[in-house]
Amino acid sequence: MQDLPDVLTERVAFLLQLALARAQAMGERALTALGISGREYGVLAVLNAGSPSAQHHVGRALGVDRTSTVKLLAGLEARGLITRSPDPANRRAYLVTLTGTGELVRARAAAALADCDDRFLAPLAPGDRRQLRAGLQRLIDGPEPM
């Protein structure tokens, strides 16, 4: 551990914060080379995972509220990575779709991020990596209702 006081490093939240900062710095650097942000990659990844989604589904999947989703998608549309078309089944809604360019950028970003994960997790043996992921997921899901 660096030169941080023990009173802070004994807090799990503080350890998570430091580890996240390191992982995010690596990821953002890789994505900047592709011209997108981490959140924008999230949009591309969500869109690739399924069929065209309504705008609010994209935002909800990423935990981004409506107003921020508007700006996020507007930026991606202006750069030709996604398109928005009216949903014939719901005239209030827009369907968001990956373009060919968007899919290309998404694939490159996914590869770059997978490489970042590998380098970030390098200090851990493969079994320890799996256990870390499993532990984090259990913490995210929280205590099981008895």
Next chain:
Amino acid sequence: MQDLPDVLTERVAFLLQLALARAQAMGERALTALGISGREYGVLAVLNAGSPSAQHHVGRALGVDRTSTVKLLAGLEARGLITRSPDPANRRAYLVTLTGTGELVRARAAAALADCDDRFLAPLAPGDRRQLRAGLQRLIDGPEPM
């Protein structure tokens, strides 16, 4: 795992982000009852760990830059949790000290946060908790220079 797409949850950074959000929400709720923020607790904890520190030492220990440190300490001083006095050894610097009230709030906050950690880590067995901490610390320190 909740209803999140696999393309996101397979990213370690995303898992860290979700786990941190949960831990921070628990911590901030506990600290709000004591009238301080997480960062303000950080100041109190750093001050308690050692002798009176110059302002820039406090900021550096928390990763907060000079200008933000000014506002952070001003708020704590206005509420009587810390005092600032000129450093006789360096007339540019201020020495920051915990007041009696500040120490009381710090102790209560430390107890409340320890309780938060216990509840946050409840899904993991004691051995798994130790391993999670150890894993996070290895990731924070990064790859050892060969």
Next chain:
DNA sequence: TATTGTTATACTCTATAACTATA
């Protein structure tokens, strides 16, 4: 010339409210 603290400014993120059009 560098350090310590301060102020002012700007920029990003996020949160809220209000509005429209549809359901």
Next chain:
DNA sequence: TATAGTTATAGAGTATAACAATA
């Protein structure tokens, strides 16, 4: 009445630059 998208606005957090006093 609720939902989908949009806009405008204000707030917190952070970053930068400039300054005065001191080293």
